[in-house]
Amino acid sequence: MQRIKIKVAYDGTGFCGWQLQPGLRTVQGVLELAVERITGIPVRVHGSGRTDSGVHALGQVVHFDVEDVRATVPWQKALNSLLPDDVTVLDAELVSSEFHSRYSAKRKTYTYNLWLENSFFLPWRRHYVWKCGPVDLASIDKAMQFFVGKHDFASFQNAGTPVSSTVREIYYFKRYPGQSGQEIVLEVCGSGFLKQMVRNMVGCLVNIGRGKAEPETVRSLLERKDRTAAPATAPAQGLFMAGVEYGESGCGGTDAGRNQFENCGINGEA
Incomplete structure (x- = not known):
């Protein structure tokens, strides 16, 4: 198995938060559906933190594991072709199996x-x-x-x-x-x-x-x-x-307040 790390931005207006909830539209649920359409099997995605209903993200970090044969999939392009307009993948990369989007965060x-x-x-x-x-x-x-x-x-x-x-x-x-x-x-x-x-x-x-x-x-x-x-x-x-x-250097959001959308490559609302 290989671990994929992605950075995600989303407009939280149309979501009932990040976490899976039966019968409700959530960011985790939308992402898992897109990953499953690529892998052909259910895959659990793990976020760096939970956001409530109506809360947005400019840099939510997510990881999930896939079989070796899927490791070379162009994950950013593939996922963005399947995701709805209020979610986008900003980047994607292979990471060590020791990385955890939540527990590795500094x-x-x-x-x-x-x-x-x-x-x-x-x-x-x-x-x-x-x-x-x-x-x-x-x-x-x-x-x-x-x-x-x-x-x-x-x-x-x-x-x-x-x-x-x-x-x-x-x-x-x-x-x-x-x-x-x-x-x-x-x-x-x-x-x-x-x-x-x-x-x-x-x-x-x-x-x-x-x-x-x-x-x-x-x-x-x-x-x-x-x-x-x-x-x-x-x-x-x-x-x-x-x-x-995830490193030991300063906070990653130093200019996030002044450049919310420029920094994440999004024009207009997050």
Whole structure:
């Protein structure tokens, strides 16, 4: 058997998330159907992480195993000829059998798009931003830095996925201009993320940006380790899985916020 690694981008609007669910359209299910059409047998594909319904990806990493005779298939071209318009394979390569898209990951990067204008809204952006309205950017910039470092993120984990530890390390949290003058992009890179952790952090930042809490609130919420003390979860549609790194160098999503679509070779929406 040979292991194939692919990098995938998708528009999460029409999917019920990444993970297989009976009777529902999922990214994993669509990919497995395409791989099976090439191999002639069912093949399980493994993603670097799960995304919820409505969440998008610019750099989801996936691996699967195929028989030796299928190793030379031009996987990017073959899969893209079978996949629907809202999923595309950005690249494909043979990797060692020791590689695992999830367990070999060293760091992950996510971006989140915010729409800051109340007087109008571009309708074609509705699936890709949170229309949160005006926020104080200086307060958000200050609050983001309290997330950086190694902390217990129990206050920012939603229920549903048991984990052995809620401690994670955030390497950076940055703000970039968005695709239009009415948008900003928040980009966060870390060792890993708990269930809906990024959306919960963004929900907290917007709450602070609206003047409902002080930036220092982030520190107290981290210390409390109580999800019920933190603000509501941000909507799914503004979130993008931007990239996954497997080496020891810096985070792979450094410019993902500024160049979301240029970096992954996609024109228009992800």
